[in-house]
Amino acid sequence: MQDIARKVGVSPMTVSRALRDGTSVNAQTRDAIRQAVEELGYVFDSTAANLRQQRTGFVAVTIPSINNANFADTVRGLSDGLKAHGLQPLLGYTDYDIEQEEILVEQLLRRRPEAIVVTGGQHTPRCRRLLQSAGIPVIETWDLPSEPIGHVVGFSNADAAAMLVDHLVTSGRRRIAFVGGEAGGDFRGADRRAGFVAAVKRRGMDVTRLVDAGKAPVSMREGAIATRTLLEYAPDTDAIVCVSDLVAFGALTECQRMGVDVPGQIAIAGFGNYEVAQISVPPITTIDPFPERIGRQAADIVLQALGLETGAAAWSARLEPQLLVRASAPR
Amino acid sequence: MQDIARKVGVSPMTVSRALRDGTSVNAQTRDAIRQAVEELGYVFDSTAANLRQQRTGFVAVTIPSINNANFADTVRGLSDGLKAHGLQPLLGYTDYDIEQEEILVEQLLRRRPEAIVVTGGQHTPRCRRLLQSAGIPVIETWDLPSEPIGHVVGFSNADAAAMLVDHLVTSGRRRIAFVGGEAGGDFRGADRRAGFVAAVKRRGMDVTRLVDAGKAPVSMREGAIATRTLLEYAPDTDAIVCVSDLVAFGALTECQRMGVDVPGQIAIAGFGNYEVAQISVPPITTIDPFPERIGRQAADIVLQALGLETGAAAWSARLEPQLLVRASAPR
DNA sequence: CTGAAAGCGCTAACAC
DNA sequence: GTGTTAGCGCTTTCAG
Numbered sequence: 238m239q240d241i242a243r244k245v246g247v248s249p250m251t252v253s254r255a256l257r258d259g260t261s262v263n264a265q266t267r268d269a270i271r272q273a274v275e276e277l278g279y280v281f282d283s284t285a286a287n288l289r290q291q292r293t294g295f296v297a298v299t300i301p302s303i304n305n306a307n308f309a310d311t312v313r314g315l316s317d318g319l320k321a322h323g324l325q326p327l328l329g330y331t332d333y334d335i336e337q338e339e340i341l342v343e344q345l346l347r348r349r350p351e352a353i354v355v356t357g358g359q360h361t362p363r364c365r366r367l368l369q370s371a372g373i374p375v376i377e378t379w380d381l382p383s384e385p386i387g388h389v390v391g392f393s394n395a396d397a398a399a400m401l402v403d404h405l406v407t408s409g410r411r412r413i414a415f416v417g418g419e420a421g422g423d424f425r426g427a428d429r430r431a432g433f434v435a436a437v438k439r440r441g442m443d444v445t446r447l448v449d450a451g452k453a454p455v456s457m458r459e460g461a462i463a464t465r466t467l468l469e470y471a472p473d474t475d476a477i478v479c480v481s482d483l484v485a486f487g488a489l490t491e492c493q494r495m496g497v498d499v500p501g502q503i504a505i506a507g508f509g510n511y512e513v514a515q516i517s518v519p520p521i522t523t524i525d526p527f528p529e530r531i532g533r534q535a536a537d538i539v540l541q542a543l544g545l546e547t548g549a550a551a552w553s554a555r556l557e558p559q560l561l562v563r564a565s566a567p568r
Numbered sequence: 569m570q571d572i573a574r575k576v577g578v579s580p581m582t583v584s585r586a587l588r589d590g591t592s593v594n595a596q597t598r599d600a601i602r603q604a605v606e607e608l609g610y611v612f613d614s615t616a617a618n619l620r621q622q623r624t625g626f627v628a629v630t631i632p633s634i635n636n637a638n639f640a641d642t643v644r645g646l647s648d649g650l651k652a653h654g655l656q657p658l659l660g661y662t663d664y665d666i667e668q669e670e671i672l673v674e675q676l677l678r679r680r681p682e683a684i685v686v687t688g689g690q691h692t693p694r695c696r697r698l699l700q701s702a703g704i705p706v707i708e709t710w711d712l713p714s715e716p717i718g719h720v721v722g723f724s725n726a727d728a729a730a731m732l733v734d735h736l737v738t739s740g741r742r743r744i745a746f747v748g749g750e751a752g753g754d755f756r757g758a759d760r761r762a763g764f765v766a767a768v769k770r771r772g773m774d775v776t777r778l779v780d781a782g783k784a785p786v787s788m789r790e791g792a793i794a795t796r797t798l799l800e801y802a803p804d805t806d807a808i809v810c811v812s813d814l815v816a817f818g819a820l821t822e823c824q825r826m827g828v829d830v831p832g833q834i835a836i837a838g839f840g841n842y843e844v845a846q847i848s849v850p851p852i853t854t855i856d857p858f859p860e861r862i863g864r865q866a867a868d869i870v871l872q873a874l875g876l877e878t879g880a881a882a883w884s885a886r887l888e889p890q891l892l893v894r895a896s897a898p899r
Numbered sequence: 900c901t902g903a904a905a906g907c908g909c910t911a912a913c914a915c
Numbered sequence: 916g917t918g919t920t921a922g923c924g925c926t927t928t929c930a931g
Contacts, residue, residue, distance in 0.1 A: 238908070248918050253910060261916060278701040283678040284618050285908035288923050293615060303643055309635040316634075316661075325675070328659050330647075344656070347614040370609040457847045486844070493849045513817070513844055516788045518824045569924070579902050584926065592900060616924035619907050 244273045256281060287349070295327045296539055297350035299341055301357075301423070302454050303330045307509050308356065310528035311378065311535075315354060318536025322545045324351070331356075333422030333453045339364040346371050352539040358382020358389070359424045374542035376535045379425055379526075381555065388542070389553040390534045394425045395432025397524045397558045401478050401506045402436035404522070404560060408568050410476035410504055413437060414446030416463045416488060417480030423453030426480045429508060433478055446471055455480060460487025461494075468495065468503075475503055476566065482507035482514035485521050489565060504566035519564030526558045575604045587612060618680070626658045627870055628681035630672055632688075632754070633785050634661045638840050639687065641859035642709065642866075646685060649867025653876045655682070662687075664753030664784040670695040677702050683870040689713020689720070690755045705873035707866045710756055710857075712886065719873070720884040721865045725756045726763025728855045728889045732809050732837045733767035735853070735891060739899055741807035741835055744768060745777030747794045747819060748811030754784030757811045760839060764809055777802055786811060791818025792825075799826065799834075806834055807897065813838035813845035816852050820896060835897035850895030857889040 242249040247266060254260040255270040262270075273279075287293040296319055300308040316326050327350055331338040339361045345353065346367060352374040358381070360368065368375045368386050375387035382389060398415075405413055415433045418426045430447070437444045450463035460479060464487065467474060479485035485507030492499045499505055499519060507514050510525035534554045540546035562568060573580040578597060585591040586601040593601075604610075618624040627650055631639040647657050658681055662669040670692045676684065677698060683705040689712070691699065699706045699717050706718035713720060729746075736744055746764045749757050761778070768775045781794035791810060795818065798805060810816035816838030823830045830836055830850060838845050841856035865885045871877035893899055 249908090250910080250919080251917060253908095254917085257910095263916060266916085278697065280674065280677045280698070280702070282680060282908055284615060284624060284680050285923090286910070287615050288619050288907090288925085289909050289911080291923065303634075303647075304637055304640040306635055306637075309640070312634055325660075325679075329656075343611065346611050348656075349613060349615050366609065367611070371611070457843050461847060483843070487847060490847050490849050512788050512814070516792060516818060516821050518821050580924090581902055581926080582900085584924095585901085588926095594900065597900090613924055616907090617926070619909085620924080620926045622907065 238279075240277060241270060241273045241279055244277070245269045291349075293349045293351060294324050295348055295350040296324050297342075297345035297348070297353040298326045298328045299338060299345070299353075299355045300328070300330050301333045303328075305454060306511055307526070307528040311356075311532040314529035314532025315536045316532070318533050319539065322540055324539070324545075331422075335359060335361050335364065335422065339367070342367055351543055352376070354378060354535045354539070356380075357424050358385065358391075360386075374539060376538055378531050378535055380428070385553070388535075388538050390531050390538065390556070391554075392526055392556045392558050393432070394428035395435065397508065397526065398429040398432035398478060399436035400524065400558075400560050401508075401522075402433060402440075404562065404568075405476045405478070405504055405506065405566060406440060406442075408504070408566065410566075411442060412446070412471070412474050413442070413476040413478060414448065414467055414471065414474045415478050415480075416448045416450050416460060416467065416484055418451060418453040418455045419449040421452055423480075426453055426455075429480055446474055450480075450484060455484050457483045457487035457490075460484030461491040462487075464488040464491040465495070468492075468497065477503060477505050479505065479507045482509045482511040482521055482523050485523070485565070486511075486513050486517055489517060489519075489521065500565055500567055506566045510561060514563070517565075522563045522566035523561050524558045525561055527556060530556065569610075571608060572601060572604045572610055575608070576600045622680075624680045624682060625655050626679055626681040627655050628673075628676035628679070628684040629657045629659045630669060630676070630684075630686045631659070631661050632664045634659075636785060637842055638857070638859040642687075642863040645860035645863025646867045647863070649864050650870065653871055655870070655876075662753075666690060666692050666695065666753065670698070673698055682874055683707065685709060685866050685870070687711075688755050689716065689722075691717075705870060707869055709862050709866055711759070716884070719866075719869050721862050721869065721887070722885075723857055723887045723889050724763070725759035726766065728839065728857070729760040729763035729809060730767035731855065731889075731891050732839075732853075733764060733771075735893065735899075736807045736809070736835055736837065736897060737771060737773075739835065739897065741897075742773060743777070743802070743805050744773070744807040744809060745779065745798055745802065745805045746809050746811075747779045747781050747791060747798065747815055749782060749784040749786045750780040752783055754811075757784055757786075760811055777805055781811075781815060786815050788814045788818035788821075791815030792822040793818075795819040795822040796826070799823075799828065808834060808836050810836065810838045813840045813842040813852055813854050816854070816896070817842075817844050817848055820848060820850075820852065831896055831898055837897045841892060845894070848896075853894045853897035854892050855889045856892055858887060861887065 238249045255267045451459040507523040514521035781790040838854040845852035
């Protein structure tokens with residue numbers, strides 16, 4: 238800034254003012270400064286401004302995996318909501334591991350974000366402490382934590398799974414299997430599985446058809462392999478609930494390879510409303526958790542908590558995922 | 569740090585030393601400091617350290633879309649490569665728009681990243697200038713720019729498309745179509761299309777079968793719709809090269825819905841080796857551009873350019889995408 | 900091994 | 916509308 242100031246013949250303070258808006262600077266001076274900036278190729282140093290103002294414009298975001306269309310949609314909704322207010326997401330991923338989450342969260346907090354949006358409500362004790370005492374808004378998403386740290390934008394994964402079971406039973410299925418990941422870091426997947434088990438038991442049906450397809454994130458291929466195993470051991474299965482649409486698509490393709498008719502012999506349902514589930518043949522019955530909306534709502538809460546936006550202050554939002562009945566598991 | 573220092577009875581300087589490693593501090597003092605840090609819930613402020621050291625530990629990264637498994641893989645490869653050296657990716661996306669890229673790049677440079685990794689080699693003039701004069705390593709990826717700004721980790725998209733044409737012709741196809749996005753922000757898609765056109769012309773065949781499926785990113789659904797249009801206007805088409813596997817999967821499903829045999833009547837090829845192409849029925853012939861490897865190589869170049877890693881200094885890397893022949897377009 | 904002084908590049912607060 | 920002073924929370928440098 239000093240270089241610019243010298244060149245234009247003003248003080249650095251005037252340069253500082255000219256580069257922001259909402260500050261009063263002589264119009265000619267401002268133009269001259271802007272021109273000098275371009276000529277010298279000066280790029281504003283926000284690290285210094287951040288330190289002085291004690292404001293970074295960062296919003297920390299953690300997701301389990303960057304390679305997941307659902308979480309990517311949430312990040313997109315969040316980013317787009319923040320962009321208008323000059324906030325920048327600072328993204329990290331945990332690989333579905335709360336130990337890694339702890340490390341990541343600490344790393345992110347060192348950057349002094351103004352808010353932090355995390356996926357899920359399960360954290361290590363130290364991670365909880367870090368979040369609680371960070372002195373910034375904390376938003377947990379994609380879940381309904383029993384003891385929220387701060388704000389929540391989520392839904393019941395268990396209820397969503399139960400919706401699928403209900404639908405399948407209503408449409409006449411009785412021997413329903415669940416294909417998901419092994420108990421591990423994917424707490425939302427585990428919750429779906431728990432919801433499945435509860436719903437099946439509630440109806441007095443068997444809960445023997447539970448297949449672990451591998452560690453999260455479970456791939457299409459793993460879904461296919463698990464389905465083959467399932468159908469070898471329990472060939473009379475008449476419906477499969479999958480932990481995600483990716484697994485469901487794997488199951489669908491495996492049925493096609495095995496010559497099993499979907500939905501004639503077996504109905505298949507997934508979770509997430511991924512694009513592949515909309516367009517596969519047949520398209521896959523699923524639950525839409527509205528991932529982008531989760532991100533948008535989180536952004537709204539952040540903006541309100543930071544006083545950047547006025548309006549009805551939502552502390553938290555419980556979303557209602559929607560059942561999408563398609564040909565893989567029709568009515 | 570002062571609070572900690574007071575509590576332990578040392579100077580802030582000693583605290584600063586104790587919290588870093590490779591510095592000499594009395595072992596007991598260090599333990600006492602570490603304990604005080606936990607008790608007081610102190611979290612190191614890296615914004616201040618960054619300013620003082622003129623090092624942020626950020627590596628800026630721009631991708632066209634966050635919701636794309638290929639670019640996500642590149643980011644993963646990059647992140648994983650950087651993590652070991654304490655560097656943190658600072659990610660932004662451009663929505664396939666070089667104007668947005670310019671804005672994003674400037675925004676990112678204000679954060680004083682130590683290197684910047686961008687997707688593609690097409691930029692606005694001002695964006696080029698910003699990158700050139702940023703004084704940090706610049707890595708362009710996913711393309712082979714005619715005038716690179718700095719480092720490059722990429723491949724020829726045109727050659728990749730030509731490989732597919734060659735394969736299809738070798739396997740007896742003659743009336744080959746291309747389904748892709750409209751001329752616009754997706755320069756890699758445009759390059760594939762150009763490579764397709766050149767390869768088809770080289771063999772003296774028709775280049776009338778070019779279908780614009782919409783703006784990038786082209787979805788599975790848009791691929792399906794475009795394929796329907798194509799087959800209505802040119803029902804004698806015997807092969808389709810798609811700008812991505814997602815489009816190819818859309819094409820495949822549309823053929824299934826229309827009762828067109830794949831590969832009997834029409835062969836389908838995609839690009840990207842997305843998971844859906846591995847497991848669909850039939851699996852889809854494609855090109856694997858090794859997205860994660862692109863990220864890893866970019867990370868290696870960044871680390872070497874910053875002097876964090878010694879070894880054979882690769883200035884740039886030209887990768888060779890691999891043709892994967894599958895049942896949708898067999899030999 | 901430890902401490903004191905200075906300063907990274909910017910801006911709040913106060914003068915004029 | 917513009918300039919001066921001080922300081923954000925760290926770390927480099929130098930002294931002990």
